[in-house]
Amino acid sequence: MSKVTPEDIQKLAQLSALSVSRTEAEHLARDLSAIVGYVEQLAAVDTAGLEPTYQVTGLQNVERPDEVTDYSDLRHGLLDANVPNLRPDGHIGVGRVLK
Amino acid sequence: MSGETISQMVGRLLDGRATARANVEAALSRLTEHGSYNSLISTCEQRALQRADQIDQSLRKEPGRAGRLAGVPFVAKDNFLSFGAPTTAASKMLRNFQAPYQATVIERLEAEGAICVAKSNLDAFAHGSSTENSDFGPTLNPHDKSRVPGGSSGGSAAAVALGSVPFALGTDTGGSVRLPASFCGVVGYKPTYGLLSRFGVVAMASSTDVVGTLSRSAGDAALLVDVMSGRDPHDATTLDRPSDLRYKGGLRPLNVGLIEEFMGPEVDPAVKAAIENTCQKLARMGHRVNKVSLASLPLALAVYYIVVPAEISSNLARYDGIRYGYSAPRAASLEATYGLSRDQGFNAENKRRILIGTYVLSSGYIEAYYQKAQTVRTKLINDFKAAFKRFDFLIGPVAPATAFKLGQNTKDPLKMYLTDVMTVGASMAGLPAVSLPAGSDPAGLPIGAQLIGPQLSDGKLLQLAQDMEGVN
Numbered sequence: 304m305s306k307v308t309p310e311d312i313q314k315l316a317q318l319s320a321l322s323v324s325r326t327e328a329e330h331l332a333r334d335l336s337a338i339v340g341y342v343e344q345l346a347a348v349d350t351a352g353l354e355p356t357y358q359v360t361g362l363q364n365v366e367r368p369d370e371v372t373d374y375s376d377l378r379h380g381l382l383d384a385n386v387p388n389l390r391p392d393g394h395i396g397v398g399r400v401l402k
Numbered sequence: 403m404s405g406e407t408i409s410q411m412v413g414r415l416l417d418g419r420a421t422a423r424a425n426v427e428a429a430l431s432r433l434t435e436h437g438s439y440n441s442l443i444s445t446c447e448q449r450a451l452q453r454a455d456q457i458d459q460s461l462r463k464e465p466g467r468a469g470r471l472a473g474v475p476f477v478a479k480d481n482f483l484s485f486g487a488p489t490t491a492a493s494k495m496l497r498n499f500q501a502p503y504q505a506t507v508i509e510r511l512e513a514e515g516a517i518c519v520a521k522s523n524l525d526a527f528a529h530g531s532s533t534e535n536s537d538f539g540p541t542l543n544p545h546d547k548s549r550v551p552g553g554s555s556g557g558s559a560a561a562v563a564l565g566s567v568p569f570a571l572g573t574d575t576g577g578s579v580r581l582p583a584s585f586c587g588v589v590g591y592k593p594t595y596g597l598l599s600r601f602g603v604v605a606m607a608s609s610t611d612v613v614g615t616l617s618r619s620a621g622d623a624a625l626l627v628d629v630m631s632g633r634d635p636h637d638a639t640t641l642d643r644p645s646d647l648r649y650k651g652g653l654r655p656l657n658v659g660l661i662e663e664f665m666g667p668e669v670d671p672a673v674k675a676a677i678e679n680t681c682q683k684l685a686r687m688g689h690r691v692n693k694v695s696l697a698s699l700p701l702a703l704a705v706y707y708i709v710v711p712a713e714i715s716s717n718l719a720r721y722d723g724i725r726y727g728y729s730a731p732r733a734a735s736l737e738a739t740y741g742l743s744r745d746q747g748f749n750a751e752n753k754r755r756i757l758i759g760t761y762v763l764s765s766g767y768i769e770a771y772y773q774k775a776q777t778v779r780t781k782l783i784n785d786f787k788a789a790f791k792r793f794d795f796l797i798g799p800v801a802p803a804t805a806f807k808l809g810q811n812t813k814d815p816l817k818m819y820l821t822d823v824m825t826v827g828a829s830m831a832g833l834p835a836v837s838l839p840a841g842s843d844p845a846g847l848p849i850g851a852q853l854i855g856p857q858l859s860d861g862k863l864l865q866l867a868q869d870m871e872g873v874n
Contacts, residue, residue, distance in 0.1 A: 312757065319715060319760045320722070321753055322741035334754055335761065337816045342704040342762075342771065345778050355776030356783060358609055358639075359832030360596045360857070365638040384500030385726050397724070398739065 305343065307335040405565030408474055408622045415461070415473045422454035422461075422473030422517065429475035429519050432566040439542045441551075441560040442477070445520040449486030450475065453517050469515030470629060476511065477561045477570040480521040481528055481604040482613075484508050491604045492536040493526040495727045495747035505602025506637065507571065507613050507630045514629050522557030522570060526749050527718065528578055528606045530554050531821040534812055535751045542808070544586055545847055549805040552585035552821075554578040555616065559586040562616045569617040569626060575606045576706050577800070577825025579614030580837040584800035584850025587839045591615045591623040591864065594857045595832030596641040598627070599634035607713035608639075610706075610829040620836065620867030624648065627860060641858070649861035653869065656794040658684055658853075659694030664798035664824050672843035673799045680840045680851040681797065683873055694793060696785040699827050701778055706826040707819055708762050708775035715759025721747060754815060783831045786856075795866065796854040799824055800837045804847035824852065834860045836867050 309328040312335070316323040323331065388396030406414075414420040430447055457473050478484055481491045483501035490496045508518060525535035533556025534540040541556040543549040544563040551560045555572030559582030562570050572579040574592040583590020591614055598613040605611060615626045628648050634640045660681055665674055681691045723729040723743025730742035748756070762771035789796060801824055811818040828835040833854050840851035855863040 307761070311761075315757045315760045315764070318764070319756050320719075320737075320740040320744055321748070321756065322738075322745040323753070327750075327753075331754060331757060334815050335758060337814075338707060338754075338758060338819070339761065341816055341819075342708050342775070345701060345704050345708070345774050346770065348698075348701060348774075348778050348781070350774070350777040350781060353777050353780045353784075355773055356780045357776060359783070359830075360594075360639070360641060362596070362639065362641075367635040367638075384502070385498075387729075398733065 305336070305339050307332050307339060405618060406568055407619045408471065408568045408617070408625060411474050411568055412470070412472055416465075416468060420473070422457040423451065425473045426450045426454040426475050426517055426519055429567050432564070433520055433561065436564045436566060439544060439547070439560050439564065440539050441522055441541050441557040441564070442520045443480045443490055443492060443523050443538050443557070444487040446484070446486030446518055450517050450519045453512070457515055457517070469513065470625065471511060472515035474516045474569075475519040475567050476516055477520045477522045477558055477567050478508060478518050479524050479555050479558050479570070479572050481524060481573060482508055482571055483602040484518055484521070486518065487521050489521070489604070490538070491527050492524045492538055493747065493749070493752070494537045495721050497728065499727060501602070503602060506599035506634045508602070510630045519567065520561070522555070522561055524557060525554040525751065527604065527752055528554040528573055528575060529714070529751045529755055531577070531581055531818055532806070532811065533557065533582070534808065535749060537749055540808060543805050546805065546845070549807055549847070550585065552582035552805060555614070556582045558616045559583055559588055559590065562586070562588045562618060569615055569622055572614045572616050573603060573606070573611060574614040574829065575611050576710060576829045577822045579616060580800050580825050580835060580850065580852060581821065583616055583837040585805040585848065587842070587848030589617050589620050589623055589839070589867070590837040590850070591617070591620075591627070592828065592835045593627055593631070593860055594641070594834045596639045597631050597858070597860060599637040599640050601634050601636035605717040607710040608717065609713060610710065610832070620838065620864050620871055623836065624861070624864040624868065627864070644858045644861065647861045649865040653862065653865060656689045656866065657792065658689050658691045659789055659793035659796045660691055661699065661796055661798035662693050662695045663699045668802060669799060670803040670843065673801075673803060673849050676841040676849040677797065677799050677851055683870060684797070687869060687873055691797070694789050694796065696789055696827075698778065698781045698785045700823070702782055702827040702830050703819065703823045705775045705778050705782065705830055706822065707758070708771050709779065709830070711755045711759035712763050712772055713759070715756045715763065718748070718752065718756055723747070751815070779830050782827065786827075786831050786833065790856045794855070795859075795863065798852055800850035800852045801825070804843045804845070804849060828854045832857055834863050836863060838867055838870065
């Protein structure tokens with residue numbers, strides 16, 4: 304049975320863009336070990352000759368007309384309601400990301 | 403637990419015995435009266451009353467042109483984008499999020515005159531089986547306040563069970579409509595994957611997410627799917643409506659398979675007895691019930707808890723503290739903005755699922771876990787196909803036991819996951835399923851019976867469910 308360590312959790316957290324504290328990593332390592340231990344029962348299942356299923360209805364290449372839709376009314380509502388720092392000139396103020 | 407069905411409510415409106423405004427006001431006052439159950443995150447009172455007045459006005463002008471849901475108030479799980487209130491997905495991450503457009507299914511309900519009066523509670527991002535993972539506090543079971551309503555659509559199920567609204571929208575990724583329906587004693591319908599548009603629904607696991615309904619009767623579920631189904635250019639996974647979606651006429655004697663794997667010694671005796679009673683009822687109705695074994699069905703939960711976290715880790719990558727949603731105020735760099743916003747915006751269960759997903763998709767593990775799970779999924783689908791060669795529908799419980807106590811499973815995530823063991827199979831195969839009230843245990847807690855059909859048998863499935871409601 305795979306054992307997930309707190310170090311594994313820190314690595315996974317980094318890959319997932321999550322910050323995880325040391326105590327949290329210990330709890331999560333215990334939880335994930337139990338969950339991974341449970342799902343590992345699949346290793347023993349005989350799947351010879353079977354292909355994986357990624358979607359269940361068999362739709363392929365669903366297309367719609369390549370037409371321009373005007374969303375300008377939506378954009379207005381979206382910006383007003385959801386952008387904390389919307390400047391009068393319509394630009395969005397964000398935090399500095401470059402040093 | 404009383405309240406009207408949709409058809410009774412529309413009937414009163416058309417007779418002139420009610421107005422849309424009176425319906426909305428009554429629903430809001432019932433919801434307020436039952437506030438202690440915490441079934442709601444917000445109400446859309448102002449917009450709901452405006453829409454009600456518009457509907458009343460147009461009814462006076464053109465009484466013949468009333469929609470099929472004219473003046474019917476409903477509640478939407480708070481992971482449906484809608485106007486009139488924030489859409490939070492019960493997460494701190496989206497606490498103040500105002501939807502710039504509405505979900506297709508909400509638009510289609512509104513086009514027939516339905517009125518969204520409130521947004522209901524759920525496990526944050528629908529990650530859970532008890533509604534205890536909500537960042538807005540748990541919802542309480544209408545039959546026993548010390549117990550959970552089931553999840554993740556617990557608020558929707560409770561609002562219908564309390565008689566506040568005739569129906570509610572939910573979402574079902576692995577049982578999130580059927581389980582709370584069973585725990586609260588209402589009808590919970592999960593359609594065939596792709597039958598209803600997910601456009602405007604906060605994504606959890608895109609290969610199994612479906613929109614579902616909670617209602618007081620199977621007839622209402624049939625009406626709702628008829629209103630909401632059909633292709634949506636904004637959701638490429640939507641299917642054409644099957645011609646027999648509104649099933650008319652009686653059903654010839656059907657073959658129903660009782661799933662052996664769901665009637666083992668671990669299942670609560672009261673639940674087993676209720677399912678056996680339901681089978682006897684089917685027999686009295688002239689249908690044939692025989693046992694059936696689906697050997698790979700007990701593996702569905704392990705498949706689910708690989709595939710679904712994998713898809714969650716991908717779908718929740720969009721919450722980065724930059725584009726929308728919560729952003730950590732004191733982050734000093736771009737990396738810190740991502741890390742702190744996601745750390746503070748997501749709760750423990752969200753993080754657990756993201757990390758499991760990242761684990762099973764990691765280089766070196768993806769074949770052993772993710773690909774293997776998707777291949778066992780094929781085996782599961784083949785088992786269902788073989789069963790549906792012999793049987794029209796399958797029957798079994800929705801859950802091994804009735805509603806559990808608040809806090810009983812929160813310390814042990816794996817134990818909580820096992821609650822879904824009987825519902826995830828239909829989800830992984832994209833099958834329609836319905837949870838029907840099937841009596842109660844000695845403590846008075848509701849028990850649900852689950853009927854599962856082949857893909858696109860929704861019309862016939864709901865007709866069978868309606869026929870069963872008419873028989874004692």
